[in-house]
Every structure is written in C-alpha cells, then in structure tokens.
Amino acid sequence: QVQLVDPGGGLVQAGDSLRLSCAVSGLTFSNYAMGWFRQAPGKEREFVATISRSGYSIDYADSVKGRFTISRDNAKNTVHLQMNSLKPEDTAVYYCAAGEVTLATIDKEYDYWGQGTQVTVSS
Numbered sequence: 780q781v782q783l784v785d786p787g788g789g790l791v792q793a794g795d796s797l798r799l800s801c802a803v804s805g806l807t808f809s810n811y812a813m814g815w816f817r818q819a820p821g822k823e824r825e826f827v828a829t830i831s832r833s834g835y836s837i838d839y840a841d842s843v844k845g846r847f848t849i850s851r852d853n854a855k856n857t858v859h860l861q862m863n864s865l866k867p868e869d870t871a872v873y874y875c876a877a878g879e880v881t882l883a884t885i886d887k888e889y890d891y892w893g894q895g896t897q898v899t900v901s902s
Contacts, residue, residue, distance in 0.1 A: 781805035781891045785875045788896030791865055795900070799860040801875030801893055809833075812878050813851055813858040816886055817871035817898075826884045827873070828860060836882050843869075865900045872897050 785801040799815070814829040828839045828849035837849055848861040858875055873896050876889035883889060 781877075783875050783877060783891055783893035785873070785893035785896050788873060788898045790899045790901065793866055793900055793902050795865050796861070796863045797865060797898060799862065799873055799875075799896060799898070801858045803856045803858070803875075803877060803891075806877065806891070808856040808877075809853045810879060811890075812880050812882050812888075813849075814876045814878065814883060814886075814889060815849060815858075815860045815873060816876060817869075817873045818895075819868075819871040822871075824874070824886055826886070829882055829884055830858065831882045838882060838884055840884075862898070865898075867900045867902045870898060870900050 782804045787799040815827040816824050818824040830837050830849045830851050834851050846864045851858045875893040877891040878889035880888050
C-alpha cells in the first residue's frame with residue numbers, strides 16, 4: 780500500500796520559515812518525481828515545486844521562487860519543502876505527490892497524494 784505522510788504544517792507569522800516533510804512508503808521512491816501542491820480556500824489546487832527522481836532537476840512556481848526550496852533524500856524516502864519569507868498568500872493546504880514521470884508541474888501527472896497539511900501565515 781502506497782502511503783505519503785505529510786505532516787509539518789502550522790500557524791506562523793509573515794516572514795517566518797517552515798519546513799514541510801513527506802515520508803513515502805510502498806513504492807520505489809527513486810523511480811518517482813515528487814511534487815508539492817497547495818490549495819487555498821475557494822481556489823483551485825496549484826503547483827508549488829517539483830523535483831526529479833535523482834534530485835538534479837527542480838522547478839518552482841513563480842510565486843515561490845527564491846523563497847521555497849524542495850529537496851529529497853532517496854535513502855530515507857522523504858521529500859522536503861523549506862519555506863522561507865512566508866507571506867499571508869502562502870496560506871493553504873499543502874500536498875505532496877509522487878509521479879512516475881521525469882518531472883511534472885501538472886497535478887494530473889502525479890499518481891499518489893498525501894493527505895495534506897494546513898499552513899497558515901498571519902500578517
């Protein structure tokens with residue numbers, strides 16, 4: 780059974796940092812690109828960041844470039860999202876996802892999803 784467990788959200792103030800982690804089990808982690816998406820209330824789910832199977836290729840949404848960093852540890856089957864200089868508009872439920880692709884910014888490319896974790900940034 781494939782599981783993506785992505786705790787780590789919380790309530791922070793604008794300008795603070797937060798690190799999200801996603802632990803993956805039930806699949807060959809190194810065969811999957813990993814991504815982070817988010818969904819704010821009343822909005823569609825949107826792409827945040829993606830990292831290739833090896834970790835060498837990375838892509839970010841323009842809204843988070845320079846502030847967020849995605850990384851992965853293939854030995855520990857985990858993917859992380861370091862979020863710095865958080866803004867109120869970053870408030871959303873954040874989801875990690877795994878896709879048997881090279882790299883993907885579209886949610887339909889992903890096969891497995893975590894349950895999501897709430898990140899709230901107060902002004």
